[in-house]
Amino acid sequence: MRAFATSIDISAPPDRVWQVLTDAPTLAGGGFGILRIDGSIAQGQTFRLWSEVAPKRAFALTVVTMEAPRLMVWTSGMPFGLFRGTRRFNLSAHGSQTRFDMRETFTGPLAPLFGRAIPDLQPSFDTFAAALKRHAEGAHA
Numbered sequence: 001m002r003a004f005a006t007s008i009d010i011s012a013p014p015d016r017v018w019q020v021l022t023d024a025p026t027l028a029g030g031g032f033g034i035l036r037i038d039g040s041i042a043q044g045q046t047f048r049l050w051s052e053v054a055p056k057r058a059f060a061l062t063v064v065t066m067e068a069p070r071l072m073v074w075t076s077g078m079p080f081g082l083f084r085g086t087r088r089f090n091l092s093a094h095g096s097q098t099r100f101d102m103r104e105t106f107t108g109p110l111a112p113l114f115g116r117a118i119p120d121l122q123p124s125f126d127t128f129a130a131a132l133k134r135h136a137e138g139a140h141a
Helices: 014-021 024-029 111-115 122-136
Strands: 002-010 034-038 046-051 058-067 071-077 084-094 097-107
Touching: 002 122, 014 024, 014 084, 014 097, 014 122, 024 034, 097 111, 097 122
Parallel strands: none
Antiparallel strands: 002 097, 034 046, 046 058, 058 071, 071 084, 084 097
């Protein structure tokens, strides 16, 4: 199973971080490594996302879990679970800060085959976390 993860401490309450994390226009225009999002980030919704990592490919993502302001899960993949990506966002309060954790795992019978074609997503995960921190703390530059 191939996976990528990042974590960061953010000097803002979970509600504020959640507000940024679920705002599609901010994610698409705020240095998150996301070029465009069509649709809304809401429970049960499917939206399309274009990333800087693969700018010519739209990823159809479904929000399968949304427990504000602590947990959100997006999934994407092939029918019958042949290949699935699951991205999990966790927010936990620690005093006046929020611990943000993001992890994506790739599973299914075809994961070994497709996993080799997935580029190193670690830099884009770290970019996403840093942008979330900047926006949630109020420094957008």
